[in-house]
Amino acid sequence: MGLSDPTPEGRFGEFGGRYVPETLVPACEELEAAFREAWDDPAYRARLDGLLADYAGRPSPMTECENLSEELGCRLLLKREDLNHTGSHKINNVLGQALLAQRMGKTRLVAETGAGQHGVATATAAALLGMECCVYMGEVDIGRQELNVFRMKLLGAEVKTAMSGSRTLKDAINEAMRDWVASVEDSHYCLGSVMGPHPYPWMVRKFHEVLGREAREQSEAILGTTPDVVTACVGGGSNAIGIFSGFVDDDTELVGVEPAGGAAVGSGVPGVVHGSQSYLMQDEFGQVIEAESISAGLDYPGVGPEHSYLASIGRARYESVTDAEVVVAFQLLSRTEGIIPALEPAHALAWVSRDRASLAGKSVVLNLSGRGDKDVAQMMDILGGEGQ
Amino acid sequence: MPGPVETALRNRRAAGGKALVAYVTGGLGDDWTDTVRAVADAGADVIEIGVPFSDPVMDGPTIQAANDRALASGATPTSILDQVRGIDAGVPLAVMTYYNIAFRAGLERFAASLVDAGVSGCILPDLPLEETGPWVEAADDVGIETILLAAPTASDERLSRVCARSRGFVYGVGLLGVTGVRAELAASASIIAARLKQVTDLPVLVGVGVGTPGQAVEASAAGDGVVVGSAVVQRMLDGAGPAGVAELVAEFRAALDAS
Numbered sequence: 001m002g003l004s005d006p007t008p009e010g011r012f013g014e015f016g017g018r019y020v021p022e023t024l025v026p027a028c029e030e031l032e033a034a035f036r037e038a039w040d041d042p043a044y045r046a047r048l049d050g051l052l053a054d055y056a057g058r059p060s061p062m063t064e065c066e067n068l069s070e071e072l073g074c075r076l077l078l079k080r081e082d083l084n085h086t087g088s089h090k091i092n093n094v095l096g097q098a099l100l101a102q103r104m105g106k107t108r109l110v111a112e113t114g115a116g117q118h119g120v121a122t123a124t125a126a127a128l129l130g131m132e133c134c135v136y137m138g139e140v141d142i143g144r145q146e147l148n149v150f151r152m153k154l155l156g157a158e159v160k161t162a163m164s165g166s167r168t169l170k171d172a173i174n175e176a177m178r179d180w181v182a183s184v185e186d187s188h189y190c191l192g193s194v195m196g197p198h199p200y201p202w203m204v205r206k207f208h209e210v211l212g213r214e215a216r217e218q219s220e221a222i223l224g225t226t227p228d229v230v231t232a233c234v235g236g237g238s239n240a241i242g243i244f245s246g247f248v249d250d251d252t253e254l255v256g257v258e259p260a261g262g263a264a265v266g267s268g269v270p271g272v273v274h275g276s277q278s279y280l281m282q283d284e285f286g287q288v289i290e291a292e293s294i295s296a297g298l299d300y301p302g303v304g305p306e307h308s309y310l311a312s313i314g315r316a317r318y319e320s321v322t323d324a325e326v327v328v329a330f331q332l333l334s335r336t337e338g339i340i341p342a343l344e345p346a347h348a349l350a351w352v353s354r355d356r357a358s359l360a361g362k363s364v365v366l367n368l369s370g371r372g373d374k375d376v377a378q379m380m381d382i383l384g385g386e387g388q
Numbered sequence: 389m390p391g392p393v394e395t396a397l398r399n400r401r402a403a404g405g406k407a408l409v410a411y412v413t414g415g416l417g418d419d420w421t422d423t424v425r426a427v428a429d430a431g432a433d434v435i436e437i438g439v440p441f442s443d444p445v446m447d448g449p450t451i452q453a454a455n456d457r458a459l460a461s462g463a464t465p466t467s468i469l470d471q472v473r474g475i476d477a478g479v480p481l482a483v484m485t486y487y488n489i490a491f492r493a494g495l496e497r498f499a500a501s502l503v504d505a506g507v508s509g510c511i512l513p514d515l516p517l518e519e520t521g522p523w524v525e526a527a528d529d530v531g532i533e534t535i536l537l538a539a540p541t542a543s544d545e546r547l548s549r550v551c552a553r554s555r556g557f558v559y560g561v562g563l564l565g566v567t568g569v570r571a572e573l574a575a576s577a578s579i580i581a582a583r584l585k586q587v588t589d590l591p592v593l594v595g596v597g598v599g600t601p602g603q604a605v606e607a608s609a610a611g612d613g614v615v616v617g618s619a620v621v622q623r624m625l626d627g628a629g630p631a632g633v634a635e636l637v638a639e640f641r642a643a644l645d646a647s
Binding site for chain 2: 273
């Protein structure tokens with residue numbers, strides 16, 4: 001079972017669709033056909049599974065947090081996507097798309113990136129498969145994620161600065177789409193989340209279902225049953241949809257955690273931007289409001305359409321946490337478990353920590369979607385050199 | 389029955405001329421409505437009024453900059469349409485914006501607001517054929533002509549379907565890329581015009597990458613005319629004022645008339 005496929009028009013309920021300039025429609029149709037064919041092709045799947053295992057290091061482990069569980073009063077398990085090659089869950093999607101692009105005869109990957117994790121993953125796949133790579137990144141994010149910018153360059157990618165608008169993830173997506181409009185004949189747009197025009201929200205989710213399947217088996221082995229709660233951070237929502245997919249048929253409560261300054265589900269209304277209809281932070285006239293978050297990876301005013309759908313039918317719920325709560329959670333996991341998380345999954349932990357009373361005695365699986373190395377410089381600025 | 393946009397363009401064609409559609413960013417500067425009138429007097433057959441959107445993915449740097457400046461000065465879809473109502477340009481007007489502006493207002497309400505402002509047509513560049521249904525229904529109901537874009541990447545079969553659904557004219561996308569002036573006209577501009585002429589009797593205009601009078605002549609040879617956007621808006625950004633912008637539009641008009 002798991003999450004359902006969208007309609008042929010790419011709809012999850014009323015959400016989704018394919019709102020792109022005419023120029024890109026044939027490319028989206030071609031991509032959808034190529035994905036359907038590849039997904040049914042055992043040779044493609046074997047190649048992808050092989051890379052996920054031997055290159056990316058799957059399956060990622062599940063860690064039971066004994067120290068922190070005691071402090072929080074719940075039983076906390078972490079799905080360790082931070083231990084994948086390149087440091088986050090992003091590699092699952094990127095390997096799938098890069099192999100698909102190569103199969104389609106494309107020679108160049110275009111990507112957007114917020115925190116740089118998707119950009120690094122895309123640059124990595126491009127290096128591995130001998131493809132050209134161009135990553136768009138907002139000027140603000142380039143400033144706060146210097147390490148990942150340099151990693152992308154080391155991997156042979158070209159990093160282009162998005163100077164428009166809020167100069168963050170939203171604007172990097174605009175620039176990547178403009179590039180794709182001009183380069184569609186030889187380039188594949190390697191979108192990094194479960195958003196954009198059909199087939200991206202569905203295809204990217206399929207590539208991340210592997211982590212949900214693993215998490216379900218692992219948590220069952222540890223707990224002897226399914227967990228009470230599964231939680232993950234949500235920007236566009238790819239790591240969350242990946243882990244939700246493994247538990248959607250169970251009684252497990254699914255909780256997405258958004259940044260307070262980018263709570264598309266929590267405070268948005270339906271809108272259309274970047275190719276799909278979904279909840280969106282916007283003003284009364286339909287102008288998109290700029291998100292504001294400590295985390296470059298979640299600094300996005302929209303959300304993937306399937307999350308809007310899950311929220312609308314009540315299958316998942318969405319909470320939000322403040323930057324200050326995230327900083328505390330970042331330190332908490334570092335000190336109690338010896339795991340420095342990325343700022344993105346620190347949002348999910350911040351919610352668990354804040355709502356510990358309602359979670360008392362429950363089992364909670366948290367998707368630790370990335371590691372915190374990239375955020376260390378930013379946290380030094382915030383906390384000072386002693387890390388206190 | 390053809391609407392005002394289609395009628396104006398058919399009349400130009402019937403008279404043996406090439407049509408000129410000029411794009412003016414709504415809300416850009418205090419005198420933008422004067423610019424619309426001056427551009428009409430300078431020989432534009434139809435004027436597109438750009439209603440700025442925060443995330444214009446089909447637009448290049450010039451129109452992005454114009455959008456940002458207009459939005460920063462407080463322009464909203466409502467304020468722009470309020471000003472359009474008083475323009476009386478003497479030529480049909482079409483609004484160009486992005487789908488979320490219409491979606492947020494409510495499709496029927498947005499269509500009605502265009503009628504109320506005296507606007508005849510509407511272009512939504514991020515609304516491809518498959519997603520047009522609800523909007524075209526709302527627009528058709530009140531007589532707003534929805535002009536669809538036709539891209540070089542489309543098959544002939546798709547171009548036919550786009551033309552069948554388009555009203556006013558069909559907007560051939562002249563190149564693979566976003567709006568903006570290029571040094572040379574792309575070869576794809578003449579090709580898309582010729583392909584569209586094979587499948588429709590609607591006026592066929594080519595836009596995107598048509599930036600000089602010479603390029604306009606070249607791009608309109610196979611079709612019925614051109615849309616000129618970024619070149620006009622750049623003049624506005626440069627502070628040329630209504631007369632200075634009209635001067636440029638008159639150069640396009642003269643070149644097309646002499647061709």
